Amino acid sequence: MAEIRNTQRELYYFQLRLGVAGAVVMAAFALLFTRFVYLQVVQHQYYDTKAEDNRISIMPMQPNRGLILDRNGVVLARNYSAYTLELTLSKIADLDATIDALSAIVDIQPKDRRKFQRLREESKGLDNLPLRTRLTDEEVAKLAVNRYRFPGVDIKGRLFRQYPLGESASHVVGYISRIDDRDLARIEEADQSANYKGTDHIGKTGLEQSYERELHGTTGFRQMETDAGGHIVDTGGRNVGLLKPTAPAVSGNNLSLTLDIGLQQAAERAFGDNRGALVAIEPSTGGILAFVSKPGYDPNLFIDGIDPVNWDALNNSPDRPLNNRALTGLYPPGSTFKPYMALAALELGKRTPAQTIFDPGYFMFGSNRFRDDKASGHGYVDMHKSIVVSCDTYYYMLANELGIDNMARFIGQFGFGARTGIDVEGEFIGVLPSPEWKQKRFKKPEQQRWYAGETISVGIGQGYNSYTPLQLAQAVAALANDGVIYRPHLVDYIENPKTGERSYVEPQATRTIPLKPKNLEVIKRAMIDVNREGTGARAFAGAGYMSAGKTGTAQVVALKQNEKYDEKRVAEHLRDHALFIAFAPAENPTIALAVLVENAGFGARAAAPVARQVLDYYLLGKRAAKPADPAPALKDDDTDD
């Protein structure tokens, strides 16, 4: 009996405990239900938005980059579309394994891996990097079939930049390359981040860099449904209607240059294997007709990250092909400085044209002997002859009489040692020597002092003189243009590719040097005779037009007193630079140019013939050269021969 009661009591206790458990269950489910109500009713809007954000990606649409064309419409930079294989790093767990697996499907060379590795190191901030570009149709098909196996791997249709003429005008056009961390910072600073959402490339040098804003265009935006792997999903079935209309991309503007690519290539050919630079300007506008820096390089190599082998070859070459010599090379002008010196003498009343000096082959300054090129001397020399035969002694004396301050002040008006304001970035300023400059340049008091002997070297374009070929060209253009200087520029007009609307770069006269026409006439006549009977005569023999010129030879190493320069005994890179400045036709100049041939010796021998070929091409109809035809395929169109 007791046992039964006991059992019943136990049953009661058990059921009590079941009841407690049941109550806990109810409470817990009530809690869950509350949570569901909270999430699905109270917070529904919030989570719905989140789900939509997950689902819908705003995909940037890359605008077409503007084309770059020469003055005759020849294409220097253009776009073509191709497929790339891109990896989204954050979505790939094992990168090496993924690349290995991909290489079983598409052709991935060690070169591609190296390039990819380099890209990763250089662009830490970027998540999306290309492994292969220019996929074939077959590769695209194979990848599409296998895509599900590779989260974070995408095939994207992209526009690629191409420079159909390869090395030709490479320094002018420049190149685009993948955006790096520094570019990103700059883009952010310019408040352009949104506009660069879909852009991987940016102009790095040349016009591609300086006209980046015009060329880039405006990025468009489109809403897409994407899955968790970032893949765009076929929206069939779900709420496609919700996807908002798109903001179209606006193509970048085309640049039409003042550059004449035929002339450019004629000039490049004229250099042969020599290093050097040439700048040809239309004096009446400042429009640049040719802008050569030799040797060049193929800008196509840089677009998707240059591979280390090519990079080393270019970067470590003693010829420094990546240097833009016309813009950043600094050279003494040598005797091409003399016409300006002579003009200074006339304008400042230190000489009359007829006044003569006697040249015994040297000029004694104190106990120092300044040697003339011609050891026996030129005898009696007036101003005309001093230019035609390039008499050093005449200018040693003249410099001594003018004084450094007068020289710097007068010659500085031609833009020597000052920024020209050309529309590409990075131009060097050079040095227009003066006591003030020396004061600033040096620290120690004894170095800061200007010595009278230094004035004499400066008088023949040596000493501290150092200018860019662009400055030399601008100065001779000013001479040709009777003292009116136009800002040199490469772009003639910017064209909206859709509307055809053009905005021209107006020629901008930056300075008018007050010069007496009769003084100018003296100088110009002397320069004409340089090419008729003087140092340029051989190069310009039988030219079908009248031209004015001046040869120059710039010392790379300063010679000791009484030492004679012997070309054969000097290492090549220490040999003199050959220079030549010219304009033509002499009466009504349409082209002015400066040529520099590095380590080539006398200007008359190495630089003047280059100038002759360029002027012939420009003035006598484009006879020797075929116009550059844009290559249809991706061949390097190397027109050097």
Next chain:
Amino acid sequence: MIRQFAERLTAKIDAPLFAVVCSIMLLGLATLYSAAYQAPSRFGAQALNVLLALALMWAAAQVPPQAFLRYAIPAFVTVLVMLVCVALFGDVRNGARRWLPLGFASIQPSELMKIAMPLMLARYFHRHEQTLRVREFAIAFVLLAVPTWMIARQPDLGTALLVASAGFYVIFLAGLSWKLIAGGGAAILASLPILWGVLHDYQRRRFLTLLDPSSDPLGAGYHIIQSTIAVGSGGITGKGWLKGTQTHLEFIPERATDFIFAVYSEEFGLIGNSILLVLYLTLIMRGLMIAANAPTFFTRLLAGAITLTFFTYALVNMGMVSGLLPVVGVPLPFVSYGGTSLVTLFLGAGILMSIQYHRALVQT
């Protein structure tokens, strides 16, 4: 003739329990069809699992409770030995040693412990029914602790939790004094810092991210964030079957297994959730009723513990998916993809049915 056969076939099947379990299971299959749209073979595999599990449930329902009583110790020892085997030479998958290869298939012995544990403890208390003192409870706790610890170190926190809870329910229902429960609760709270030290890094991270999922949105917090978004964006009516964007755009990880409730919730909304809650509640209440009416101490304890284990499953899983509880690997009962857990669950239901059917037979 046919009708007779059908009657004999279904005689021992508890109709209410069967109906509610099958309803949940059918909802589960529908949800799995949506969740596994990318791997349709999973749906077929799960259908086979269901058939196997139903067969086992039927078989279990035929077995009289005395047999369970008789085989409780051998079953417990066998599973324990299997756990030792797993620890020695089990397969490692996803960094955990949980699987025992048996040649034709591999199983998770820890899953079987979910049944073996309450069987063993219920039998133990049944034997000592008359002399239940602190000593018996202490021994029961040791019997509970050893397998739990072995499972926890596999590591498989979810299963360890379920095994521990199954055992605890037996102990609780056997009459563990309220004082001891309160004291034990306090002791557990006090030992939390020690427990913290024992946990794996990833387990700690899960607890931390529960507190602030946004602290690690692409890592451990990702599961919680995405499943909460799925639940919340489902709204009242849900996005509709096969139309869950979180599901179909692969934002929900483990969407066929532990996180299948996110899929269900996204597509069927609050209405669907309420239906599921009611179904689980019905299941649990039916189970508790069976326990209340069970004839012996053993069957009472067993039925109560199995039923409350269903509750633990449902609570922990739904709580985890909706961001209330940390992420532990507990499936949604009768819904999540996975053969072993399905078999264990249906086996539990079968045992409940057996107890219910045989209640009158034992009483005499």
